[in-house]
Amino acid sequence: MVKLTIDGKLVEAPEGSTILEAAASVGINIPTLCYLKDLNEVGGCRVCVVEVEGAEQLVAACNNTVLEGMVVHTNSPKARSARKTNVQLLLSQHDSSCTSCVRSGNCTLQTVANDLGIYRLPYKKHVEHNSWDRSFPLIRDNEKCIRCLRCIQVCEKVQGLGVWDLTNRASHASVDVRGRKPITAVDCAACGQCITHCPVGALRERDDTDRVFDAIADPNKVVMFQVAPAVRTSWGEQLGLSHEEATVERLCAVLHEIGADYVFDTDFSADLTIMEEGSELLHRIAEHDAGGEDAPALPLMTSCCPGWVRYVKARYPQFVPQVSTSKSPQQMFGAMAKTHYAEVLGVDPKDVFCVSVMPCVAKKAEAALPTMVGDSGEPDVDVALTVREVVRMIRASHIDPVNLDDRELDRPLGFGTGAGVIFGTTGGVMEAALRSAYFLVTGKNPEPDAFKEVRGREGWRECTFDLNGRELRIAVCHGLANAGKLLDALDKDLTYYDFVEVMACPGGCVGGGGQPIHDGRELAGERARVLRSLDKGAQVRFSHENPDVLACYKDYLGEPLSEKAEHLLHTDHSAWYMP
Missing domain, CATH: 3.30.70.20 (Alpha-Beta Plaits)
Incomplete structure (x- = not known):
């Protein structure tokens, strides 16, 4: 331990700690802007500069370590003046049109400038313009x-x-x-x-909220929303709601208040995905084990994450044939909504406007793929919204969710199991698939938590399970850098798996790029615990027991991997271009 003095307080900190960490340990806040622990500790913005007695120059608190006997002043006139000047210089090259910025009220630069009392700029304004394709997500x-x-x-x-x-x-x-x-x-x-x-x-x-408001205002459109599993962990964060208040049922009430005709649960199509992907896995394993020239390669890789699919197509195209052909839950829902459910309602599929609420930016790109269209030429999903966009729609509609009662999601596409819920966290797709694969092979359910070894926060983890006498080697990874390491190992024959789950974002969809932003905080772990608790408390925890999914197969699809299921619920990943 190192002893030092910070703002007159005697502090003990582990050797190697930064001044920023030592100050935080005793409740002294040093403002930061560019700093992100273990990721960006370059001291580039100079907002965290402090005065150290005996040093000629101010030092950045984020990347200078504590020394025995060091005396630090975090808010001396010299430090405060330099900090203010540095922020003024940043503002002179920043478009400060806060009233028309999506981050207004949740902007670290705005907060730091306000805290420093910066109300005018002494420097000439110069901002850099750039051209951009505004159609990109x-x-x-x-x-x-x-x-x-x-x-x-x-x-x-x-x-x-x-x-x-x-x-x-x-x-x-x-x-x-x-x-x-x-x-x-x-x-x-x-x-x-x-x-x-x-x-x-x-x-x-890319903001697509106006397209949704326009569809709601169109009397000829039947507007259907679907809500992804991870959304229920986060949609209330920017609205000041607790996890107990921000239920998916409360969000259902809010979306109906905005103008939705129907609000369904993507958990339903997550269960549908498991039925198709789980069946695909068992067929592939059987054909692989039988051998022959045309035997498919293993592992089968999940396809529910569009960021991962874009990555593997771009960086490791040799593995694209091993990515499951099953569409993602978002796209399966859209396909069912514009066929089976449109028939049930007696409406033209062209009049169905399907909106998905996702914790993801890549879902916007997925919804626009040329392969994600129905026989009528209409896209399976018309608009994919991030959680942040939905919150903006709630605020624009002047709705206070606290004043609304919970409302059950619409049926028959609104019932999801515990297995569908955990799709939103790393390892969840794998665990859900194994639960149903075990049933499809043995005819009986395993314990719901029999495959809990797939859970965890390690970026790349692996397990082996006995599947009715057949050893099943699986791997789970999240974060695309980890995916690259795994694919490199597979490419060099350094490891072998039967089934691999990959999610592009750290922690899975709960840490998705479309989730609410809390600068400097990673909430994927906390949100994942919410999904796990919902799974544990669910009445049905197996995808193959979802009554709405079973009814869809009985009344419309026939069985998993049937001709109709292949046509509606599967896709060709090689049929579109990725740089």
């Missing part, structure tokens, strides 16, 4: 960029993509797509992690 606005480098770091270190790069030097430095290419010409997974790690509004999702 992810939007970059360099007029708001403060060059903190967070987007570069998270894209490189966590996602292993390196889409962003720093161009030019000194005062001409700028963050842009590497090689200054159009975003559509590089292998961006559209995961949105750069958005949730940006401290300002330089990165955001």
Whole structure:
């Protein structure tokens, strides 16, 4: 332990701790802007500068370690003046049109400037303009960029993509797509992690809320919403609701109040996905074990995460044939809504407007794929909204969820099991699939928690299970950098699996790029615990016992992997282009 003094307080901190960490341990807050622990500790913004007695210059608290006997002043006149000047210089190169910014009220730069009492700028304003394809799901606005480098770091270190790069030097430095290419010409997974790690509004999702409001206002449209599993863990965060208040049933009431005709649960189509993907797994294993020239390769890889599918197509195209052909739950729902349910309602599929509420930015890209359309030429899903967009719609509609009672989701596409709920967290798809695969092989249910070894926070974890005498080797990974390591190992024959689950975002959908932003905090673990508790308390915990799914097979699809199921619920990943 190292003893030092910070703002007159005697502090003991572990050797190697930063001044920032030591100060926080005794409740002293040093403002930061570019800092993200273990990810971006470059001291670039100079907002966290402090005065250390005996040192000629101010030092950055985020990347300078404590020393025995050190005396630190975090808010001395010298430190405060420099901090204020640094922020004023940043603001001179920042579009401060806060009233028209999606991050207003949730912007770290705005907070720091307000705390420093900056009410005028002594420097001439100069902001950088950039051209951008506004049809792409992810939007970059360099007029708001403060060059903190967070987007570069998270894209490189966590996602292993390196889409962003720093161009030019000194005062001409700028963050842009590497090689200054159009975003559509590089292998961006559209995961949105750069958005949730940006401290300002330089990165955001394409806003599609007006398209939904227009559909609601159209008397000829039947507007159906679907709500993804991970959304129920987060939609109330920006509205000040607790997890107990922000139930999916309360969100159902809110969406009906906004104008939805029907609100369904994507948990239903998550269960449907398990029936198709689980059956696909068992067929592939049987054909592989039988051998022969045309025997399919293992492992089978999950397909429910569009960011992961974009990644594997771009970086490891040799593995695309091993990605499950099952559509994601979002797309399966849209396909069923515009066929089976449209028939039940007696409406033209072209009059059904399907909106999905997702914790994801890549879902916008998935919904627009040319392969995700029905026989009528209409897209399975018309609009995919992030959680942040839905919150904006709630506020624009002047709705206070506290004043609404819970409302049950609509049936028959609104019932989901505990297995469907855990789709939103890393390992959840694998666990749900194994529960049903065990039943499909043995004819009896396992204990619901028999496969809990797949749970965890490690970026790449593996387990072996006995599936009725057949050893099943599985792997689960989250974060695309981890996916790259796993695929490298498979490509070099360093490991072997039968089934692999991959989610692009750390923690899975609960940590998705479309989730509410809490700068400097990672809430995937907390949100995952909510999903696990919902699974544990669910009346039905097996996808193959979902009564609405069983009814769909009985009345419409026939059986998993039937000709109709293949036509509606499966896709060809090679039929579209990825840079």
